[in-house]
Amino acid sequence: MPTSAALRAAAVLTTAAVLVSLAGCSDSDGRGGGGAGNRDLAVQELDWADCSAPSVAEGGGASPEPLPGGDAWQCAFMDAPRDYAKPDGETIEIALIRAKARDTDDRIGSLVFNFGGPGASGVTGLPSLAANYERLRSRYDLVSFDPRGVGRSVGIQCQDDEELDEFYAQDGTPDDAAEEKAFTDSLASYASACEENSGDELPYVGTTNAARDMDLMRQVLGDDKLHYFGISYGTELGGVYAHLFPENVGRMVFDAAVDPTRSSEQSSLGQAKGFQLALDNFAEDCVERGDACALPGGSVEEIEDFVVGLLRRLDKKPVKGIGDRELTQSHAANGILQALYSKEYWKYLEQGLDEADGGSGELLLTLSDAMNGRSPDGSYSNIGAANAAISCVDNKARHDMAHAKAKLPEFRKASPVFGDFLGWGLMGCSEWPVPGESDTPDVSAPGSAPIVVIGNTGDPATPYEGAKEMAAELGEGVGIELTYKGQGHGAYNSGDRCVHRAVDAYLLRGRVPASGTVCP
Numbered sequence: 001m002p003t004s005a006a007l008r009a010a011a012v013l014t015t016a017a018v019l020v021s022l023a024g025c026s027d028s029d030g031r032g033g034g035g036a037g038n039r040d041l042a043v044q045e046l047d048w049a050d051c052s053a054p055s056v057a058e059g060g061g062a063s064p065e066p067l068p069g070g071d072a073w074q075c076a077f078m079d080a081p082r083d084y085a086k087p088d089g090e091t092i093e094i095a096l097i098r099a100k101a102r103d104t105d106d107r108i109g110s111l112v113f114n115f116g117g118p119g120a121s122g123v124t125g126l127p128s129l130a131a132n133y134e135r136l137r138s139r140y141d142l143v144s145f146d147p148r149g150v151g152r153s154v155g156i157q158c159q160d161d162e163e164l165d166e167f168y169a170q171d172g173t174p175d176d177a178a179e180e181k182a183f184t185d186s187l188a189s190y191a192s193a194c195e196e197n198s199g200d201e202l203p204y205v206g207t208t209n210a211a212r213d214m215d216l217m218r219q220v221l222g223d224d225k226l227h228y229f230g231i232s233y234g235t236e237l238g239g240v241y242a243h244l245f246p247e248n249v250g251r252m253v254f255d256a257a258v259d260p261t262r263s264s265e266q267s268s269l270g271q272a273k274g275f276q277l278a279l280d281n282f283a284e285d286c287v288e289r290g291d292a293c294a295l296p297g298g299s300v301e302e303i304e305d306f307v308v309g310l311l312r313r314l315d316k317k318p319v320k321g322i323g324d325r326e327l328t329q330s331h332a333a334n335g336i337l338q339a340l341y342s343k344e345y346w347k348y349l350e351q352g353l354d355e356a357d358g359g360s361g362e363l364l365l366t367l368s369d370a371m372n373g374r375s376p377d378g379s380y381s382n383i384g385a386a387n388a389a390i391s392c393v394d395n396k397a398r399h400d401m402a403h404a405k406a407k408l409p410e411f412r413k414a415s416p417v418f419g420d421f422l423g424w425g426l427m428g429c430s431e432w433p434v435p436g437e438s439d440t441p442d443v444s445a446p447g448s449a450p451i452v453v454i455g456n457t458g459d460p461a462t463p464y465e466g467a468k469e470m471a472a473e474l475g476e477g478v479g480i481e482l483t484y485k486g487q488g489h490g491a492y493n494s495g496d497r498c499v500h501r502a503v504d505a506y507l508l509r510g511r512v513p514a515s516g517t518v519c520p
Contacts, residue, residue, distance in 0.1 A: 041079055041080065041220075042216060044079055046076040046096070048074040048075070049074060049075060050075070051073045051074065051075040051097060051127075054151075055151060055155075056375075056379050057151050058121040058146065058381060059121060061124070067099050067137075075098075077093040077096065078213075080093075082201075082204055092148060092154045093154070094146065094147075094148060095152035096123070096143060096145045097126055101140055102137055103139060106139055108227065109140065110143045110227065111143065111228070111229055111507065112145070112214060112218075113126055113142065113143065114144070116231050116234050116256075117233050117383065118386065119150055119383040119385075119386030120383060121381070121383070123144065123152065126142060133492075135504060136504070136507055143221065147237075147386075148205050149205030154201050155386065156194065156198045156382055157198050158193045158194040158385040161378055161379055164372075165374075167186060168330065168368070168374075169325075169326070169328045171183065171315065171328070171330065172329070172333070172421050173329070174424070184401065192431075192433075194385060195433040198385070199433065202393065202433065202434045203393065203434050207237055207240050207390065210390075214237075214241050218248060225248055226241065231255045231256050231490055232489065232490070235257040236258045236441055239445070243441075243442050243443050243444055246446060246447045247447060249448040249451065251507050251510065253454070253507065254451060254453045254454065254467075255454045255490050255491055256489055257453050257470040258462050258466050259465065259469045260440055260442075260466075260473050264395040265399070265426055269410065270463045270466070271460070272422045273415060274459060275337060275460040275461070276415035276417060279340060279418075280300055280304075281487060282340065283297075283300040284300050287299060294351070294354040304416065304417060307353065308416060308417055310332070310353065312329075314327065314332050318361070319360065320359065320360060321365040322362055327361020330421075331368040333421050334367070334368035335349075335363075335368040335371075336367075337418070338367040338370055339367055348363060349367075391429065392428070392432040392434065393434055393435075394438070395437075395438070396439050398429055399430060400427070404423055407423050410423075443474055444473060444474065445474050445478050448475070450478060450480050450506075450512045452503065452506055453471040453474070453480060453481050453482065454482045454492070455483055455484070456484045456488070457485045458486055458488065459489055459490070462489070467482075481516060482499070482502055483519065484499050491519075498519030
C-alpha cells in the first residue's frame with residue numbers, strides 16, 4: 001500500500017475534480033485594481049528562516065528534509081494587499097518557501113512554482129516534489145507559496161473534521177427526492193460554514209488576486225521578470241498573470257495545461273472524457289496482463305462493467321473501510337480518480353478494486369482521503385475549502401438541480417463510470433455566498449516572452465486538447481506547444497528525457513523549443 005506521505009505528494013497535483021463537488025479579470029468589482037502597486041510592499045524585506053513543520057491547514061507532517069548537500073529549506077511571509085482596489089489598505093500574509101540556487105555565480109533568479117488545485121499548498125508541495133526539479137536549482141532559487149486562501153495564507157476554513165468526514169462520505173449521485181434534498185442541503189450547509197468562518201476573505205481569494213500577488217512576489221524577490229513553472233491549475237494562474245503583466249513575463253513553462261476557452265461545465269465534461277480515457281487505458285493494461293490481473297473480465301468493457309457494478313453496490317451498501325469509517329460510493333469514486341492521476345498508481349487501483357469487491361475498502365478509502373486532504377489522524381488540510389472558494393469566485397456559473405439533471409445524459413455518454421458524479425458536480429457552486437468573476441479566464445498576452453505549453457495525450461485531469469487552446473489563446477509567438485505521448489497527469493514529472501531536455505534548455509539556457517515538438 002502506498003504511504004500517506006506519498007499519496008499526499010501525489011495529491012498535490014490534483015485539479016479539483018473532487019467528485020462531491022466543492023467544487024477573467026475584472027477591475028471594477030473590488031477584486032482587481034491597478035497592479036501590484038503599493039511601493040512600500042514592493043520593497044519589503046522578507047525574514048527568511050528555517051521552515052517549521054507544516055500547519056494542519058497545509059496538510060501537517062514533519063519539517064522538510066534538508067536539500068541535497070545539506071542546505072535547509074527557508075520559509076518567510078510576504079505582506080500583500082487584501083484588496084488590490086485598496087492597495088494602501090489592510091494587508092494579508094502570503095506564506096513562501098525557497099531552496100536557494102546551488103550556483104550563485106550563474107544564478108538567473110527565482111523560479112516560482114504553482115502545483116495546481118486550486119487549493120494545493122506550495123509550501124508543502126515544493127519539498128515533496130523537489131527531486132523532480134533539482135536540476136533547475138543549478139541556476140534558480142526554487143520558490144513556491146500558499147496562494148491566498150490556502151494553508152497559512154489566510155487559509156479558508158469551512159467545516160470541522162467530523163463534519164468533513166460526513167460531507168465527503170455523502171451520496172454524490174442522488175437517486176430519489178430524499179437523496180436529492182440531502183445533497184442540496186449538504187451543499188448549502190457547507191457554503192454556510194465557509195461564510196460563517198471565512199466570509200470576510202471569500203471575495204478576495206480568486207486567481208486574479210493570486211496573479212497580482214505573484215507580481216508583488218517578483219518585485220520582493222528582486223527579479224525584473226517572473227520565471228514560473230505552473231502545473232495543472234497553475235497554468236491558468238500563469239496565463240492570467242501573463243495577461244495582466246505581459247511585459248514582466250520571463251521564462252515560463254505551463255505543464256498539464258488547462259483549456260482557458262472552456263466554461264466550468266465544459267471543463268467538467270472534458271474531465272469526464274479524460275478520466276474515462278485513463279480508465280480505458282488502465283483496463284486495457286489489465287487485459288493485456290491476462291491472469292496476472294486480479295480483476296474479473298477478459299475485455300476493457302467487462303472490466304469497466306465490473307467497476308460500474310462495484311460502485312452501484314457501494315451506493316446501496318458500503319463496505320468496511322478504516323476503523324469505524326466505511327467505503328461509500330463517493331469515497332470509492334474519489335479513490336479511483338486519485339489512482340488514475342499517475343500510471344505508477346495503477347497497481348494500487350487494481351488492488352483496491354479487488355479488495356473492495358471482497359468487502360475491504362481500506363485502500364480505496366486511503367486513496368480518497370489523499371484526494372480530500374485527510375491525514376491518518378483524522379485532520380483535514382484546507383485544500384477542499386480553498387478549492388471551493390477559489391473555483392467559485394473565479395467562475396460565474398451557478399447551476400441548479402434542474403440544469404444538472406438535464407446534463408446527466410451527456411455526462412453519462414462521456415463517461416459511463418464517472419459521468420453521474422461529474423454531472424451532479426455541476427451544482428458545486430450553487431449555494432456559494434460570493435458571486436463569480438467570469439465564464440472563462442482571459443490569458444491573452446500580446447508582447448509576452450515565449451511560454452512553453454505542454455500537453456500529455458493521456459492526461460485524465462487536463463485533457464490534451466487544452467494545451468493547444470492555451471497556446472493559441474496566449475497568442476501567436478507566445479504560446480509554444482509541446483506534446484508528450486504518455487499517461488498520467490503532467491509531463492515533466494514523468495521523467496521523460498525528451499520533455500526534460502526541451503524544458504531544461506529553455507529554463508536554464510533560454511533556448512525556445514520549436515512549437516509542435518512531440519515527445520517521445
